[in-house]
Amino acid sequence: MAFNLQTFKTRTGTAILFVIIMLAGLLINNWSFFVLFSIIHFGCWHEYRQLVNKIYPPYVGRGLIHEYGVMVLGWCFVLWRFHNPYPIGQVTLYGLGWYLFLLLAVFLMAKEIVFKKDIDLKTVGYSVLGLLYISLSWGLMMNLRFDYWPVLNTLTISTEPGLVVVLLLIATIWINDTMAYLVGSFIGKTPLSAISPKKTWEGTLGGAVIAIVLAALLAVKITGMTLFIAFGITIIAAVMGTLGDLWESKLKRMAGVKDSGQIMPGHGGFLDRFDSLLLATPFVWLFLWIMSGMPLKLTITSIVCR
Numbered sequence: 001m002a003f004n005l006q007t008f009k010t011r012t013g014t015a016i017l018f019v020i021i022m023l024a025g026l027l028i029n030n031w032s033f034f035v036l037f038s039i040i041h042f043g044c045w046h047e048y049r050q051l052v053n054k055i056y057p058p059y060v061g062r063g064l065i066h067e068y069g070v071m072v073l074g075w076c077f078v079l080w081r082f083h084n085p086y087p088i089g090q091v092t093l094y095g096l097g098w099y100l101f102l103l104l105a106v107f108l109m110a111k112e113i114v115f116k117k118d119i120d121l122k123t124v125g126y127s128v129l130g131l132l133y134i135s136l137s138w139g140l141m142m143n144l145r146f147d148y149w150p151v152l153n154t155l156t157i158s159t160e161p162g163l164v165v166v167l168l169l170i171a172t173i174w175i176n177d178t179m180a181y182l183v184g185s186f187i188g189k190t191p192l193s194a195i196s197p198k199k200t201w202e203g204t205l206g207g208a209v210i211a212i213v214l215a216a217l218l219a220v221k222i223t224g225m226t227l228f229i230a231f232g233i234t235i236i237a238a239v240m241g242t243l244g245d246l247w248e249s250k251l252k253r254m255a256g257v258k259d260s261g262q263i264m265p266g267h268g269g270f271l272d273r274f275d276s277l278l279l280a281t282p283f284v285w286l287f288l289w290i291m292s293g294m295p296l297k298l299t300i301t302s303i304v305c306r
Contacts, residue, residue, distance in 0.1 A: 074135025180207025
């Protein structure tokens with residue numbers, strides 16, 4: 001893939017604005033974090049719904065209640081995982097999210113069973129896939145940000161440990177994407193996959209190595225994170241981020257489109273921008289959960305009772 005100066009300028013300008021918006025949402029306070037990922041959640045779902053409509057046209061025939069109901073159901077899961085200390089009367093927002101999630105899930109299932117002549121398993125499958133692919137990931141992003149992780153007790157800075165993890169995860173993916181593009185543009189020759197013909201093995205491996213080493217060493221130096229945990233997070237981010245990029249490329253190829261959306265010039269839409277983070281987030285959460293030695297019983301209790 002030859003280096004294109006105009007494309008690089010467009011991507012860079014969009015990326016700078018994107019970084020400013022992202023950092024504001026990530027750093028201002030808990031509410032800005034939640035609002036940021038709520039917007040991203042709905043943006044990703046909107047584009048996913050459009051892709052599915054092209055891949056499987058009968059999906060549209062299930063009606064707007066099903067399409068948008070599943071989208072709101074997923075957001076209720078994200079709300080459930082948001083740690084908000086301010087109750088509305090006696091009800092916390094995460095408690096409200098849990099009850100709304102259950103009620104909406106029952107309603108949508110009843111609608112499919114009672115009010116439809118048949119159950120379109122393929123439509124249900126695409127909706128469930130969307131919940132796992134998008135809503136589960138952003139729900140676990142709330143957990144990464146707000147949960148207590150014993151394995152991060154070595155941090156020497158006052159910032160909340162969960163925020164450090166989120167920033168490291170996102171930084172690794174950004175560095176990986178940028179370096180993969182640059183390395184691939186200058187020396188890339190071997191195509192990585194037919195799914196994404198512009199990607200090369202040289203760019204992918206070069207970007208991953210630079211991102212893993214640079215992000216991990218900076219995390220250790222700046223935050224006091226252990227080398228093992230830093231490398232664990234950055235390796236997962238680089239590897240799963242690349243797979244997430246390929247997965248989204250597969251969906252676009254199936255739908256017959258180049259980009260999932262046009263909201264960000266040079267970068268496409270929400271799914272184009274967050275495809276790597278969508279797949280990397282659950283695996284980083286799983287890594288921290290295992291490394292923190294959290295038993296399953298304790299995890300389930302904290303989920304249900306907090």
